[in-house]
Amino acid sequence: MENGLSKTDLVNKATIKAEKINGPILLLSGSDDKVWPSLIMADIIEQRLKENNFKHSFQNIKYENAGHLISNNPEVNSNFRTETINVDGKDYEYEFGGTNEGDFKARKDAKIKLIEFI
Secondary structure (H helix, E strand, O other), rough: HHHHHHHHHHHHOOOOHHHHOOOOEEEEEEOOOOOOOOHHHHHHHHHHHOOOOOOOEEEEEEEEOHHHHHHOOOOHHHHHEEEEEEOOEEEEEOOOOOOOHHHHHHHHHHHHHHHHHH
């Protein structure tokens, strides 16, 4: 997953210019996200904001043992760990990462942080 970030020309083309956002930013990521490198990418955004003297507040909140499912319903502790996607008639299974407990704790805290942020 991180190998894709080594393709700097493509990363630069796809980069969202977060430093141009005219308002506060809240970043939430799981340390074990298996879908995309959310923690690394949130750190990159944070660094860009600092380097560009971002005028608004921002938070980069990282959750240990959490995967890609930290945005799901915080009231439900699910054993849902994988998903299947069909591409051109072929099924591919992928993992969300994290643990049930890690995701559950992250979802509960992320809901609180989001309400405070708004």
